[in-house]
Amino acid sequence: xxxxxxxxxxxxISMIDFAIVELNEYLDTHPHDTESVQYIAQxxxxxxxMMREYTSKYGPLAVRYAEDEPEWSWAxxxxxxxxxxx
Amino acid sequence: xxNYEKRLQYPLKIKNPNAKLAQCIIxxxxxxxxxxxxxxxxxxxxxxxxxxxxxxxxTDIGTEELAHFELIGAxxxxxxxxxxxxxxxxxxxxxxxxxxxxALWPQAAGGIPFNACEFQSKGDIIADLTEDMAAxxxxxxxxxNILRLVKDDPDVYEPIKFLRAREIVHFQRFxxxxxxxxxxxxxxxxxxxNPGFDRCKK
Numbered sequence: 302x303x304x305x306x307x308x309x310x311x312x313x314i315s316m317i318d319f320a321i322v323e324l325n326e327y328l329d330t331h332p333h334d335t336e337s338v339q340y341i342a343q344x345x346x347x348x349x350x351m352m353r354e355y356t357s358k359y360g361p362l363a364v365r366y367a368e369d370e371p372e373w374s375w376a377x378x379x380x381x382x383x384x385x386x387x
Numbered sequence: 388x389x390n391y392e393k394r395l396q397y398p399l400k401i402k403n404p405n406a407k408l409a410q411c412i413i414x415x416x417x418x419x420x421x422x423x424x425x426x427x428x429x430x431x432x433x434x435x436x437x438x439x440x441x442x443x444x445x446t447d448i449g450t451e452e453l454a455h456f457e458l459i460g461a462x463x464x465x466x467x468x469x470x471x472x473x474x475x476x477x478x479x480x481x482x483x484x485x486x487x488x489x490a491l492w493p494q495a496a497g498g499i500p501f502n503a504c505e506f507q508s509k510g511d512i513i514a515d516l517t518e519d520m521a522a523x524x525x526x527x528x529x530x531x532n533i534l535r536l537v538k539d540d541p542d543v544y545e546p547i548k549f550l551r552a553r554e555i556v557h558f559q560r561f562x563x564x565x566x567x568x569x570x571x572x573x574x575x576x577x578x579x580x581n582p583g584f585d586r587c588k589k
Contacts, residue, residue: 312398319396322451323556329444330563363392381394382457385401385465 303384307359314355314362317348389450396454397549401465401542406478408543409466410496411536415459415550417493417501420525422459426452428506428522432515437582438571441512441564445519448557455550460491462546511581516565523558527551 303311324341331337356366360374367375415421429449436442467480467489475484482498493501507518530551537543573579 308398311394315394315396315398318392322396322447326444326447326451326556326560329440329447330560330567332440362394363390365390375393378393382399382461382464385399385461386404386468 310351310355310358311362314348314351317344317351320344321348389453395458395461396451397458397546399458399461399465399542399546401462401540403540403542404468404470404474405466405540405543406470406474406480408537408540409463410478410480410483412459412466412533412543412547413463413491413494414496415526415529415533416456416463416491418495418499418529419505420522420529421493421495421501422452422456422526423493423501424505425449425522425526426456427503428508429519431506431508432519435510435583436512436515438512438568440567441516444560444564448560451553451557455553458546458550462543463491464489466543510583512568512583513565513577516561516568519561520558520565523554523561527554527558530554 321341321344324337324344328334328337328341352362352366355362356368360378361367364375367373417423426449429445429452433442433445433449436445470478470480470489475481483492486492495501506522507515509515509518530547533547534544534551537547568582569577572582
């Protein structure tokens, strides 16, 4: 089971990433909107920082964030759909 | 190519299994206006899109649809987790259970298997974008229909509401893509030539 703290960080990553997904689709049809280009760059930096924090505490959410560790935690952490009905 | 992030796009923790509901929601997994159809439609159409904005939009929305496909799968999975034999019989889930146990298989609510004929990839930008706009509206309707069935369970209602809102945003984006396209075609006759097939004079 995830701790409250882990759940919170995952939730914040989801929120930041949602902003990135939404801005990216918007920018596909508005590529000259400079303000939005700055927003997405800023959110990308924040997400990168949070992904690194998450990896160091709970293991990687993506293989490209995996770090030196005694075992391959990517293979050992549960799939994201686990955690519902007991 | 793609990279996977081991998380759902929207948080999901369903407390009460409900096999009856799962059989309806599975339509957005493999049904005619479901997320599998959506992602395959956009990711197939993008190769022949003559304008980079539109090809990129199809890639990015098609990618988000894959995350929706995963989220719908997770909803169905959690709704059918740890079902007893009695619940399987009572909920009408038995015919599905016979062929798939509790596995996910892309089908419509009525049991019709997923079929590529549920979407088009026509190689004509106006035809394809118009199909995409209609697809987003049809998916929105399906989510509206599901929402009427799930009012009592906020664990299911909230993620479905999120998915419904995405259909509306994607409809808007495809509308913008169609506008970008028409601005580049002959304003007196959009259909004069197909920029995905006919050659422009150099």
